[in-house]
Amino acid sequence: DAGYTGVEKRSGHADREVIWQVAARRSTYKMLDKRSALYKAKRKIEKAKAQVRAKVEPPFRVIKRQFGYTKVRFRGLVRNTAQLVTLFALSNLWMARRHLLASAGEVRL
Structure with missing residues (x-):
């Protein structure tokens, strides 16, 4: 999601050792040659992230749209x-x- 780009640079997360699974921007690919090994490796990583995201997003859509669960009220x-x-x-x-x-x-139906 574009809202999470640069999350590893934010001050609240500076001391954490986390591998952030944030989608890369297109500008990162425009700088690379399409035949380079780095480009191909980055594309494989992004494809793996997209495959995980594609399996995870539909249940959230059902919960938000069909069941109307958009805001959480804290009840413990x-x-x-x-x-x-x-x-x-x-x-x-x-x-x-x-x-x-x-x-x-x-x-x-």
Whole structure:
């Protein structure tokens, strides 16, 4: 996400040893030759990040759009965690509903 670019340089994260998985900007590729080994290695890394992101984003979309869960009201760590776990379980069922209904003999959307 573009909002996280430069996060490793921010003062709050200076003392942390974290590998940040932030997408690279296009300008980093424009400086490199497309046939260089560094360019190809960076493209492979970005492809791996995009594949992870593609698998993680749909459940969040279901939770936000279908269930209307956009803002979190703090009710304690245990309750918030329980609610999120329940929402992610329901989002898995929501995304698999066509397969589940087809195997049961009903096809409704």
